[in-house]
Amino acid sequence: MIGEDTQVKDIMTRGVVTVPFEINAAEMAETMAKNNVSAVVAVDESGETFGVVSDMDILEHIQKKNWEIDSVEDIMSPSVETLRPSMTVKEAATIMAEKHVHRLIVMSEESVGASYRPVGILSARDIIRHLFEK
Template sequence: MDIAKIKVSEVMSRGVVTVGLEARLEEILNQLLENKVHAVIVTAKDGEFMGVVSHSDIIETLARRGQKIFELTAEDIMCPKPYYVKGDASLKEAAVKMINNGVHRLIVFSSHMGRLLPVGILSAIDIVRVVSQ
């Protein structure tokens, strides 16, 4: 199997769970649990991709801020510059980006009128599933 010929859009998890910049931690945790995901995408009111909040972001924030974390919003907790990839990139390109940056997931986006709009997530597990078939 040549992963250089497979596009990210063919493998990614479609659709994303999003929260607004003003979402409080309780809402973020509810979205993570209800949707059984490890990260939520943070978007501006117009849907533009602003960042991501993952389990590890929450744990790191809790370690730094303790109990005050429940007063924070997604904008306070999120990683504002997560790694991302276009849907037409190859799985090989995505895998190299993950390895080089030590991450387990990439946000997949499309560009519309100069804005980045999240359309999916590609995880390392998604790539492993394809390679193991």
């Protein structure tokens, strides 16, 4: 079975590119391009997570006239699916399948450093890669 004992923290992509909630779509897309990432997490000034913007969200949005001046809020997926680094890969895969999402934001454990902040991203691609590395 996949990831029976493997924890999310063992295969997640560490570090999360975040963007301030207030920036516009063009600035956000530029941040994604410069960091070579397919998704960013929108946060407020205190670091609280508000949403996720993927490359597909941007592609769908650029069909609009003047898309680049829209806010992150206009583009982001407000439903953020999160998990803890200590969860198993099997649990993560189940969440992805049930929620029909391609990536989950990994949040820090309670009372570990900056409490409940994004520390990584686990994508379906990470799980598939893990399956074939064994």
